[in-house]
Amino acid sequence: MEPQFGDRIRLGVLTGEITPEVVDEVLELTGRAERRRRLLPARAVVYFVLALCLFSSSDSTGPPGYRVVRRTLTEKLRHLPGGLVQRLPTSSALTRARQRLGDKPFQALFERRCGAQATPTTPGAFAFGLRLVAWDGTALDVPDTPENAAAFGFTGRDGTNKSGNPQVRLMALIECGTHAIIDAAFDSIARFSEHKLARRLLASLRPGMLLLADRNFAGHELWGLVEATGCHLAWRIKKNLVLPPLWVLPDGSYVSVMPTPAEGQRLGNARFHGRTPARLPHGHLVRIIDYTVTVRSQDESAQVEKFRLATSLLDHRQAPARQLSQLYHQRWGATRSRTRLSELPDRRIDLMSTA
Incomplete structure (x- = not known):
């Protein structure tokens, strides 16, 4: 034939x-x-x-x-x-x-076909004896049909901005070093945030992993759900979060508490009225690393961006602050995100001292 x-x-x-x-x-x-x-x-x-x-x-x-x-x-x-x-x-x-x-x-x-593929000798796939993974979200256009519009919706706060195609929100859990997709979830961009889709990926997290994520994911509830899987975390968090040091470590990082939402409100009220909290807040014990990234362009002008990482790796000897701050920027390569200041090749990372 x-x-x-x-x-x-x-x-x-x-x-x-x-x-x-x-x-x-x-x-x-x-x-x-x-x-x-x-x-x-x-x-x-x-x-x-x-x-x-x-x-x-x-x-x-x-x-x-x-x-x-x-x-x-x-x-x-x-x-x-x-x-x-x-x-x-x-x-x-x-x-x-x-x-x-x-x-x-x-x-x-x-x-x-999905799943981790790196071996212990794969460059950029392991650090501190942990498999490096990252998750991130994106939006994808789908054909402009009535069925897709009803199922997925459009961008905009209410999902009714019909200037473009309907879109789906995609969340992927990716292995650093190989770019292998370990797991993925997608759904309506109008009804599902990255936080909601991230919960669908929790079952693919394992002890022995270190999850890198950007500042849009940091929150008491999601942090706790990831920790419950046995996976370690190194997430960028917003610089305006107030996380007072409990004790400062020799590498300049410090241990603090990521409070519950109720505790965060209580602490905010105490600060507003000038009161010192009488006890430690309830929440997750975390290690905070503050640092700056300086990028020099061809004309020798410098741009400086401040970063703050929170990690579940509390031992500074196991995971030094400088190595963690350098490690975090691998996630931009792993998830192939847009070009950011921090991914440009001519950069210098400086740890910030904690008083």
């Missing part, structure tokens, strides 16, 4: 990681394996959708369409030896094939 279109697709970067055998197993598991031959077999559609994702950022003006991706996949196959011209499916045929396939195979494929 003459090989069909899908049998000839071989996108090395995909098939090297996700073999046709794995795809066939997933299709069989989800009941999507063909009972008859098609111009677009299910295996080909799986690789086509993966290619759409792979090439989604190849054009700065927007993700490529079906025609562009199809052309990329079959560029060397259009004119086969012996004068045979490969017949390509239309965009409408690809759309129907995607609808026929559904989302279950991709969910099963993700569950099979």
Whole structure:
């Protein structure tokens, strides 16, 4: 039998990681394996959708369409030896094939392939004997259909800003050093904050991990939920939080308490009236590291940004403040976030002394 279109697709970067055998197993598991031959077999559609994702950022003006991706996949196959011209499916045929396939195979494929991949020798994957992981959120456009608008909503406080496409909010837990996705969750951008989606990732946190996160996540409740998994934390927190030192450590960091919301209100009232609290607040014991990042540009001008980290690693000998502050900035590379002052190469980190 003459090989069909899908049998000839071989996108090395995909098939090297996700073999046709794995795809066939997933299709069989989800009941999507063909009972008859098609111009677009299910295996080909799986690789086509993966290619759409792979090439989604190849054009700065927007993700490529079906025609562009199809052309990329079959560029060397259009004119086969012996004068045979490969017949390509239309965009409408690809759309129907995607609808026929559904989302279950991709969910099963993700569950099979996700997870930590680093070994102890992987550069940038471990520190202080702990596996480095990071989580962060982003927003993704989805097709502007009534179904997507109803399910996911739009940006804006009330989710009704319809100037663009409907969007989903995506939260990913990523392994530093390999960029492997350990787990992910997504839902309506109008109804789910990053904090809510982060709770769906808690089951993937383990003892022996060190979770890096930005200042949008710091809070008493979420911090406690992560600590309960046995995972350690090193999170950036807002500089305006009042966290008085209980004792100062030799490396300039200090131990404090992240208070409960009720305790935070009580302490704020005490400060407002000039009273000194009579007891230690209830909350999580944390270690605070204050430091600055100085970046020099080509014209020798300097920019300085202040940072504050909170960590569950209380022993300064196990995790020195300078190493922790340098370590935190790996998360920008791990999550591939926007360029920030702190990720520029010509930078200097200075720890701030605590009186």
